[in-house]
Amino acid sequence: xxxxxxxxxxxxxxxxxxxxxxxxxxxxxxxxxxxxxxxxxxxxxxxxxxxxxxxxxxxxxxxxxxxxxxxxxxxxxxxxxxxxxxxxxxxxxxxxxxxxxxxxxxxxxxxxxxxxxxxxxxxxxxxxxxxxxxxxxxxxxxxxxxxxxxxxxxxxxxxxxxxxxxxxxxxxxxxxxxxxxxxxxxxxxxxxxxxxxxxxxxxxxxxxxxxxxxxxxxxxxxxxxxxxxxxxxxxxxxx
Numbered sequence: 001x002x003x004x005x006x007x008x009x010x011x012x013x014x015x016x017x018x019x020x021x022x023x024x025x026x027x028x029x030x031x032x033x034x035x036x037x038x039x040x041x042x043x044x045x046x047x048x049x050x051x052x053x054x055x056x057x058x059x060x061x062x063x064x065x066x067x068x069x070x071x072x073x074x075x076x077x078x079x080x081x082x083x084x085x086x087x088x089x090x091x092x093x094x095x096x097x098x099x100x101x102x103x104x105x106x107x108x109x110x111x112x113x114x115x116x117x118x119x120x121x122x123x124x125x126x127x128x129x130x131x132x133x134x135x136x137x138x139x140x141x142x143x144x145x146x147x148x149x150x151x152x153x154x155x156x157x158x159x160x161x162x163x164x165x166x167x168x169x170x171x172x173x174x175x176x177x178x179x180x181x182x183x184x185x186x187x188x189x190x191x192x193x194x195x196x197x198x199x200x201x202x203x204x205x206x207x208x209x210x211x212x213x214x215x216x217x218x219x220x221x222x223x224x225x226x227x228x229x230x231x232x233x234x235x236x237x238x239x
Contacts, residue, residue, distance in 0.1 A: 096222075107177075129162035132149070148224075
């Protein structure tokens with residue numbers, strides 16, 4: 001009993017410290033409303049990112065115009081541009097088009113208040129990072145010459161990351177369905193998709209729980225150039 005009596009003041013002091021800390025941190029605001037402030041912060045940061053992207057695009061257009069003007073009067077610039085042209089498409093910095101496939105992956109169409117399919121858990125009815133990555137890997141293995149994810153050109157430094165059930169690519173967030181397009185021989189690309197074990201596993205979940213998976217052949221797929229900043233690790237002055 002004496003132990004409990006001694007513990008009561010300690011518990012009361014700890015509770016008082018917590019209440020004081022909460023009051024100081026909240027500065028008179030309801031901490032339960034932080035969700036709204038976080039949402040507003042995300043919206044502001046997304047707006048800032050969009051403005052920065054527009055500024056970058058304008059600067060990139062100015063730089064390209066100046067490069068074209070320089071090439072008109074400098075043979076060295078023309079030679080450098082001619083040397084870069086054959087590899088620009090493979091690097092993803094020039095627009096391309098050609099035949100290929102469009103692959104779409106989607107969450108199962110669940111309605112609010114309706115139970116999950118029998119035997120399924122929440123993670124069984126959504127598209128995961130490994131599902132998108134499996135499609136990307138299979139398309140590259142099938143000889144894809146160029147690729148986009150959600151309409152964004154994929155380059156060697158592009159990474160597929162999922163946060164929850166959203167896709168993070170080049171600093172932008174996308175919701176399903178996730179669309180991957182690839183230029184290449186359509187039959188070879190289909191064969192590679194069918195042979196990829198992780199794609200086969202995803203199709204098993206499609207059949208069991210109703211996730212979305214479609215593969216569409218396109219006679220001519222246009223793909224934009226990659227226009228984000230490139231993180232260069234090596235450069236050499238043209239002489």
